[in-house]
Structures are given as structure tokens and as C-alpha cells.
Amino acid sequence: MVVPEHVSERRLSIPNNAITGILLAIPGYFAGVWLGTLFGLNDDQNTGVILGYVFATVAFLAGVGFLNYPLERLFGWRVSPLTDPDENRGVGRFFRLSLDHKVIGLQYLVTILIMLLFGGIGAMMIRTSLLVPDSSITPSGNYISLIGLHSVMMIFITSAVIVGPFGNYLVPLMIGARRMAFPRLEALSFWVVPPAAVILAAATFWGGFPTGWTGYPPLSEQASQAMDSYIVGFALIAVALVTSAINMLATIIGLRAPGMTWTRLPIFVWGIFTTSILGLLAAPVLAAALFMLTLDRTTQTSFFLASNGGSNYLWENLFWFFGHPEVYIFILPAFGIIMEIVPHFARKPLWGYRTGVVGLFGVMLLSFFVWQHHLFVSGIAPVLRPFYMLSTELISIPTGIIFLVTLGTLWRARVWFTVPMLFCMGFLFNFLIGGVSGVYLSDVPTDVTLHGS
Known part of the structure; x- marks a missing residue:
């Protein structure tokens, strides 16, 4: 007898679109700059700037929704459908994943x-x-x-x-x-x-x-x-x-x-x-x-x-x-x-x-x-x-x-x-x-x- 896999009804409720990505990218940049300045090997801030750009990009992608699927799979939550007809209509679909x-x-x-x-x-x-x-x-x-x-x-x-x-x-x-x-x-x-x-x-x-x-x-x-x-x-x-x-x-x-x-x-x-x-x-x-x-x-x-x-x-x-x-x-x-x-x-x-x-x-x-x-x-x-x-x-x-x-x-x-x-x-x-x-x-x-x- 095959036991059905339990899937929680929970799902991530954070709105995922370009606006969320931008809002997360700003603190992501400053977090990267802070870490780079803290652990950098020289005094010219290059490490901080590069890490700031990298962190901002990762935070932007997370805000758009790229982390939803792996996190939902990791915690056993129901996977959010990206092909929902109600969400894939109108101009808004071009600003989200x-x-x-x-x-x-x-x-x-x-x-x-x-x-x-x-x-x-x-x-x-x-x-x-x-x-x-x-x-x-x-x-x-x-x-x-x-x-x-x-x-x-x-x-x-x-x-x-x-x-x-x-x-x-x-x-x-x-x-x-x-x-x-x-x-x-x-x-x-x-x-x-x-x-x-x-x-x-x-x-x-x-x-x-x-x-x-x-x-x-x-x-x-x-x-x-x-x-x-x-x-x-x-x-x-x-x-x-x-x-x-x-x-x-x-x-x-x-x-x-x-x-x-x-x-x-x-x-x-x-x-x-x-x-x-x-x-x-x-x-x-x-x-x-x-x-x-x-x-x-x-x-x-x-x-x-x-x-x-x-x-x-x-x-x-x-x-x-x-x-x-x-x-x-x-x-x-x-x-x-x-x-x-x-x-x-x-x-x-x-x-x-x-x-x-x-x-x-x-x-x-x-x-x-x-x-x-x-x-x-x-x-x-x-x-x-x-x-x-x-x-x-x-x-x-x-x-x-x-x-x-x-x-x-x-x-x-x-x-x-x-x-x-x-x-x-x-x-x-x-x-x-x-x-x-x-x-x-x-x-x-x-x-x-x-x-x-």
C-alpha cells in the first residue's frame, strides 16, 4: 500500500513581482556593502561594492519569486501555481515571474x-x-x-x-x-x-x-x-x-x-x-x-x-x-x-x-x-x-x-x-x-x- 505524501496547505504569502524585488534589492545592496567592508582585504571598497551588487541581484530575484519553489519544496508546502489563469492576464503578468x-x-x-x-x-x-x-x-x-x-x-x-x-x-x-x-x-x-x-x-x-x-x-x-x-x-x-x-x-x-x-x-x-x-x-x-x-x-x-x-x-x-x-x-x-x-x-x-x-x-x-x-x-x-x-x-x-x-x-x-x-x-x-x-x-x-x- 502506497502512503500518499503529505503536503501542507501552507504556501508563501509574499507578493512576488518586480516591485517586491526592487524593495528587497535595496537592503540587499547595503548588506553586501557592509559585509564587504567588514571582511575586505584592502581599503578601496571594491569588495563591498561587488558584494553589494551580488546581494542586491540575489535579493531582487528572491523578490520576483525565484526562491518560492525551492522553499516550498523544502518545507513541504503546496507549490504556488505560476500558470494560474487569473494571475496570467493583463499587464501585471509582465512584472512577475x-x-x-x-x-x-x-x-x-x-x-x-x-x-x-x-x-x-x-x-x-x-x-x-x-x-x-x-x-x-x-x-x-x-x-x-x-x-x-x-x-x-x-x-x-x-x-x-x-x-x-x-x-x-x-x-x-x-x-x-x-x-x-x-x-x-x-x-x-x-x-x-x-x-x-x-x-x-x-x-x-x-x-x-x-x-x-x-x-x-x-x-x-x-x-x-x-x-x-x-x-x-x-x-x-x-x-x-x-x-x-x-x-x-x-x-x-x-x-x-x-x-x-x-x-x-x-x-x-x-x-x-x-x-x-x-x-x-x-x-x-x-x-x-x-x-x-x-x-x-x-x-x-x-x-x-x-x-x-x-x-x-x-x-x-x-x-x-x-x-x-x-x-x-x-x-x-x-x-x-x-x-x-x-x-x-x-x-x-x-x-x-x-x-x-x-x-x-x-x-x-x-x-x-x-x-x-x-x-x-x-x-x-x-x-x-x-x-x-x-x-x-x-x-x-x-x-x-x-x-x-x-x-x-x-x-x-x-x-x-x-x-x-x-x-x-x-x-x-x-x-x-x-x-x-x-x-x-x-x-x-x-x-x-x-x-x-
Whole structure:
């Protein structure tokens, strides 16, 4: 005889939404600062600021509702339903924890548009300050900080602009899945993004970080507490990339509808699939580099300090091992979107479906072998230059295949020149210019001459 498991009727009664998360994040920040100041190994408050950001993020996630499920399971209480129809209606559902992939996709979209607004304002301020010499719009000390804040914010946006909104919303629908493989992990990949954006914006209260988006030592080692905002904000984006990648890969591999074989997958899903592999492999390297930089700033290690036996060249390698695959994290799903839209408005099937998939995988694989072309003028061994020049030129082959697949679809097609189709045509034109110029710029003599110009 099976004895039924006793489940208490008690459940957590704390309202879980973004407001609760914000209210908990404020004391969480000060608690982290207090602990960091108490146990920090130096006098520059870096430990306190970093712990404050970490505690604030954890408290925010707890306020949103991420601790409800483990606590209810731990104490044997009835699990609060996140799919209650009464709670998943209206605008309020976008401000609380939801396991609906459509809601999460829309949450991503609105959040990224808000970040794009502030990033765009930063770009306008940069360009406005360049209108006249000695502009007083942004003082010289703040100009570099503004560039750094703007660039990192735009990196945040481009890392998630397609995978976040469109990947979460469309992938389950395209493969016939009712949900994502790990709904709570999917929600977590979104809810770490708002704290990351706020933490990054908080750098302005510390005077901004002077390193730009690359964070090169030794300047990053000597910067103010604003650099801690860079570290924690970027680390949270790495968490979002990894959790989203795990979820996407598990969903595409394990939750396809019967009959949805690999050769029947929509080309956009292939773009998300290859992008997820990139995020899963590249983002942990960034997280490791940021952790090492944190140790340098808080515990007096010297991973990147040449004066104490470290090497800032190590940071450049770790950062660009993430940084160049990261470029393709947003271009691969963009290729997928283009190859979905063009056949529809060309009124004919995609020309060379399998060839296009091979092109996506070719870009994905080669993107891990090109990062040192950023280091041609940074002390790279001369014997390595030809290899990375060749690998950078070779990546034009799979990208060219994707370009030709799209052009082949347009051949003798009765094209509807709607706005989406015009967007695709503009994309192809710009991509052609960038691709052709990229082949020449990857040559060592050209790169050494023009790098940083």
C-alpha cells in the first residue's frame, strides 16, 4: 500500500513581482556593502561594492519569486501555481515571474527596447559632443566614460536582441513544443538582465569606467568602483547567455514534435541552435576572466598585473576568445531571420536549405579560431599571424555561402517588395560591403596599418 505524501496547505504569502524585488534589492545592496567592508582585504571598497551588487541581484530575484519553489519544496508546502489563469492576464503578468515562453519573449523585447533608448541617447551625446572642437556638452574626463557605458550597453542589447525576444517566443512554436525545456531557467535568463542594466548604469555614480567595453588592464585594475559595475553587469549577461543557451539547446534537441526531424527544422531555429552553442562555449570564458579581474581588484592577486608577475596579454586573449564569437551570437540568428523572410516574400522555397545550414555551422566553428586578429599589434608571436589571418579570411566562405543561398532564392522570383523584404535587401547590401572589406582588413599588413585608426 502506497502512503500518499503529505503536503501542507501552507504556501508563501509574499507578493512576488518586480516591485517586491526592487524593495528587497535595496537592503540587499547595503548588506553586501557592509559585509564587504567588514571582511575586505584592502581599503578601496571594491569588495563591498561587488558584494553589494551580488546581494542586491540575489535579493531582487528572491523578490520576483525565484526562491518560492525551492522553499516550498523544502518545507513541504503546496507549490504556488505560476500558470494560474487569473494571475496570467493583463499587464501585471509582465512584472512577475512567468513560465510562459511568450510572456518571457515580450518581457525581453520591452526591456531591450528600453535599454536601446538609453544606449541611443548615449550615442547621440557622443556625436553631439563631436560637432565642434572643445565641446562643453561632455567634459573630456566624462567623454571616455560615456563611450564605455554606451558601448557595453549596446553589447548587452545585441547579445540578446534576437535570441531573447524572438528565440523564446518563436522557437517552441516553430518546432511544435508546448513550452521550453526548462521554464524556470528561461525565466532566470531574462530576470538577470534588468539588474545587469541597472548595475551598469550605476557606474555613472562612481564617475564611469575609463576602459571602454574591452576592460583592458592595467587601467581596469586601477579604475574606481565604477569598474565593479562593469564586472558584475557583464558577469550577469554571461549568466543570461549560458542559461538561455542551455535551455534553447535542450528544447530544440528534446522537445521537437513527432515528425519534426532535423532536416525539417526552420532555418531560423538552426540560427538559434548555432548561436546557443556559441553562447554556451564562449560566455564561461568571459565569466572566468571577470572573476580573475575581481580577485585582482579585491584580494590583491596579480593575474593581469605585469609588475607582479601577471600579464595583461592574458586578459586580451580571454576577452577576445569571448568577444569575437560574441559578434556571431547576434549575426547567426539574424541570418536565420533573413533566410526565413526572403523565401516568404520571394514566393518560392529557400534555395539550398541544407547548404544554408552548413554555412551557419561553418561560421559557428570558425568563429572560435579568429579572435587573435584583434591582437596583431598587441604582441602576438609573428609566426601565429598567418594562421589567424587565414582563419579570418576563411570565415568569409561560410558567410558567402549564406549570402549566395539568399541570392539564389531571389533568382527569378516574383518578389513582394514589402517593408520586411526591403529590410532584407538593405541587409544584403550592407552585409556585402562589410564582408568584402573584412577580407582585406584581415590581412596582417592592412590590419597593422589601420588598427585603431
